Amino acid sequence: MKNGLGQYQNVLLVGSSSQIGNAIVDFLPLSSSSRVFRVGLDSTSDFFLDLTSQVGTDSLNFIDELPDIDVAIFASGFLADSQNKESHAGITSMALVNFANLILLINRISLRMKVQGFGKIVILSSVAALRPRTENYVYGATKAGLDFYARGLHAQLKGTGVSILLVRPGFVCTKMTKSLEPAPFATTPEFVGKSVASALRGNTRVLYIPGILKFVFFALRLLPEWLFAKITSK
Amino acid sequence: MANLKRIRFSGWGRNMSSFSLSVSASNREAVIGANPRGATPTGAGRSYGDSALNSNGNRIDTFSLKFVERLENSNVFRCGAGLTIGELSRFAIPRGFYPYVVPGTEFVTIGGAIAADIHGKSHHRVGSFSKKVRRIKLLLSHGGFMEIFPHGDTEELFNATIGGLGLTGLMIEADIELMPIECSLIEVTEKRVYSLSEMLEVLRAGDSQYFYSVAWIELSGKYVGRGRVLFGNHCSRPHDSQLFRLDADWRKPRKSFVLPPIFRINIIVPLFVKLFNQIWFWKPLAKSKTQINTFMHPLDGIANWNVLYGKRGFLQYQFVVPHSHADYLEKVLVSLRERRIASPLGVLKQLGEASNALLGFAKPGWTLAVDIPVGVTGLAELLDEFDRELVSIGGRVYLVKDSRVSETLLPLMYPSLEIWKKIKRQYDKSNHWQSDQSRRLNL
Numbered sequence: 001m002k003n004g005l006g007q008y009q010n011v012l013l014v015g016s017s018s019q020i021g022n023a024i025v026d027f028l029p030l031s032s033s034s035r036v037f038r039v040g041l042d043s044t045s046d047f048f049l050d051l052t053s054q055v056g057t058d059s060l061n062f063i064d065e066l067p068d069i070d071v072a073i074f075a076s077g078f079l080a081d082s083q084n085k086e087s088h089a090g091i092t093s094m095a096l097v098n099f100a101n102l103i104l105l106i107n108r109i110s111l112r113m114k115v116q117g118f119g120k121i122v123i124l125s126s127v128a129a130l131r132p133r134t135e136n137y138v139y140g141a142t143k144a145g146l147d148f149y150a151r152g153l154h155a156q157l158k159g160t161g162v163s164i165l166l167v168r169p170g171f172v173c174t175k176m177t178k179s180l181e182p183a184p185f186a187t188t189p190e191f192v193g194k195s196v197a198s199a200l201r202g203n204t205r206v207l208y209i210p211g212i213l214k215f216v217f218f219a220l221r222l223l224p225e226w227l228f229a230k231i232t233s234k
Numbered sequence: 235m236a237n238l239k240r241i242r243f244s245g246w247g248r249n250m251s252s253f254s255l256s257v258s259a260s261n262r263e264a265v266i267g268a269n270p271r272g273a274t275p276t277g278a279g280r281s282y283g284d285s286a287l288n289s290n291g292n293r294i295d296t297f298s299l300k301f302v303e304r305l306e307n308s309n310v311f312r313c314g315a316g317l318t319i320g321e322l323s324r325f326a327i328p329r330g331f332y333p334y335v336v337p338g339t340e341f342v343t344i345g346g347a348i349a350a351d352i353h354g355k356s357h358h359r360v361g362s363f364s365k366k367v368r369r370i371k372l373l374l375s376h377g378g379f380m381e382i383f384p385h386g387d388t389e390e391l392f393n394a395t396i397g398g399l400g401l402t403g404l405m406i407e408a409d410i411e412l413m414p415i416e417c418s419l420i421e422v423t424e425k426r427v428y429s430l431s432e433m434l435e436v437l438r439a440g441d442s443q444y445f446y447s448v449a450w451i452e453l454s455g456k457y458v459g460r461g462r463v464l465f466g467n468h469c470s471r472p473h474d475s476q477l478f479r480l481d482a483d484w485r486k487p488r489k490s491f492v493l494p495p496i497f498r499i500n501i502i503v504p505l506f507v508k509l510f511n512q513i514w515f516w517k518p519l520a521k522s523k524t525q526i527n528t529f530m531h532p533l534d535g536i537a538n539w540n541v542l543y544g545k546r547g548f549l550q551y552q553f554v555v556p557h558s559h560a561d562y563l564e565k566v567l568v569s570l571r572e573r574r575i576a577s578p579l580g581v582l583k584q585l586g587e588a589s590n591a592l593l594g595f596a597k598p599g600w601t602l603a604v605d606i607p608v609g610v611t612g613l614a615e616l617l618d619e620f621d622r623e624l625v626s627i628g629g630r631v632y633l634v635k636d637s638r639v640s641e642t643l644l645p646l647m648y649p650s651l652e653i654w655k656k657i658k659r660q661y662d663k664s665n666h667w668q669s670d671q672s673r674r675l676n677l
Contacts (some may be wrong), residue, residue, distance in 0.1 A: 001674065116271070
């Protein structure tokens with residue numbers, strides 16, 4: 001539980017190498033005795049978990065040993081490179097990392113948080129989930145599944161004290177996207193971190209980063225297919 | 235237990251809150267019934283932080299444990315754990331008795347007073363509350379009752395229970411020794427002092443003459459430590475009378491003013507505090523006979539003064555430093571001035587002998603309590619800095635008022651923590667008694 005000064009005691013970060021995830025942790029109000037549990041594959045991980053292959057029940061048992069978690073951040077994400085984005089391996093990895101394995105994890109954490117009666121779950125979706133583009137529709141599809149799941153889970157958690165912050169960033173300049181041309185309204189992981197940390201103080205349910213994308217995508221979703229295709233094709 | 239409703243509770247500081255299930259202490263099955271989040275006994279909810287919160291667990295309401303009886307021809311009173319100090323004193327005063335240790339508010343239950351091992355204005359003379367506790371009846375997590383005494387076989391559990399934050403069991407009743415008094419009035423002496431050193435001097439000199447002593451210290455303006463020192467002694471019976479003198483109004487709680495629930499934002503800001511402190515400092519000195527409850531419970535004049543700190547609430551930082559490090563108080567004043575943290579409530583008191591409580595707060599030295607709104611910038615770092623310094627000079631913070639102390643510093647502040655933990659684990663194998671604080675500090 002947050003301490004008397006609003007500082008988080010225990011934070012769980014899924015995706016220990018995620019720049020966005022780590023940036024969020026950097027901006028969270030933490031005390032000197034706060035603990036951050038990182039889940040992932042790199043050397044900073046406290047719990048090793050490979051999301052690119054099917055995750056079994058037993059490999060998630062570490063969740064039961066954790067202390068009460070105030071915030072769980074799900075920042076792991078995978079974007080296959082341009083050659084692989086429609087290959088068997090690429091689709092499998094994206095589906096597992098962005099969706100299938102992730103919702104298994106979120107499910108376990110939400111059950112854990114229901115028992116403790118409080119907690120925030122930060123789920124990093126993407127604006128790519130809002131309308132498919134020819135360039136990244138597989139990635140978008142996996143994120144759309146996650147997005148859909150998050151909204152459903154939010155409704156399901158009503159009254160338990162646990163809530164969800166669904167984050168839909170636009171293009172973020174990270175390791176994952178370095179080979180891509182930045183889209184309009186591109187941001188940095190730091191900006192995302194700052195926005196998420198401040199949104200966690202309130203009751204925001206869905207957060208667009210930057211905020212203007214909320215209106216941009218509201219408009220884009222209304223466009224007829226031919227016009228949307230024309231705008232987004234290069 | 236599906237019919238129990240989850241209710242949001244917060245500590246007196248209103249800076250922490252959580253949902254829990256309220257269970258009556260009379261419902262023994264529910265009290266010890268399995269809940270993965272355990273249960274925490276609660277009293278009147280006057281602990282500032284999360285000592286009496288238990289997120290998603292059971293919160294035991296001791297309202298049903300309100301009873302009191304004087305044991306035959308003695309000065310020992312058998313009190314239910316849910317009885318408040320105010321109720322006890324209103325029962326005892328007409329019989330010519332008064333509790334030795336009474337806190338600043340009368341709305342503290344006997345169970346809470348023991349669990350926090352509270353101290354009062356009389357600490358330099360009689361020590362903390364548990365010194366006068368003769369017996370406690372405790373409900374343990376396996377469902378059995380146990381009577382524990384300050385001496386003998388049960389001494390170990392007794393010492394873990396007093397000051398044990400309710401984490402060893404649910405107190406049902408306690409036998410408490412009360413002080414015979416001749417009159418329900420207090421002879422009050424009040425002095426204005428103009429510096430911290432003068433304040434310490436006056437307190438030191440006065441403590442040998444007076445049974446009650448406390449000082450209000452101005453935490454705004456120049457932060458030089460000026461303030462008012464309040465002393466009191468029980469009045470004795472007038473010579474010509476054989477009767478106990480009762481002053482009016484001992485029967486009812488003092489009339490208090492209830493603030494309307496309109497305070498969304500904190501109004502305890504430096505400007506208002508400065509104004510208030512000026513008025514408070516210069517207000518006429520009391521020098522007459524005062525009713526005992528007015529003297530003892532100055533804060534109860536406004537029933538819900540804690541709402542003045544707004545939605546985010548406040549915390550009370552209370553620490554004790556040994557006599558040899560009285561200069562630390564000066565440092566605290568300087569730090570508060572540097573950060574422009576103004577507080578209407580700064581209370582300084584000299585503490586006497588420590589009790590046997592393993593997690594007891596009071597020990598010989600000076601204690602200062604400061605109320606601070608949570609929204610103050612840089613507060614976390616400042617208090618962490620205070621804590622580190624405290625540890626190095628042998629001080630400690632008061633757990634029942636805490637909502638933020640670092641787990642790593644705790645064993646240094648409370649050297650008997652490990653022994654206490656061992657006893658707790660021994661008598662509470664299933665770790666049934668837990669609170670948000672016990673989980674936060676891994677107690």
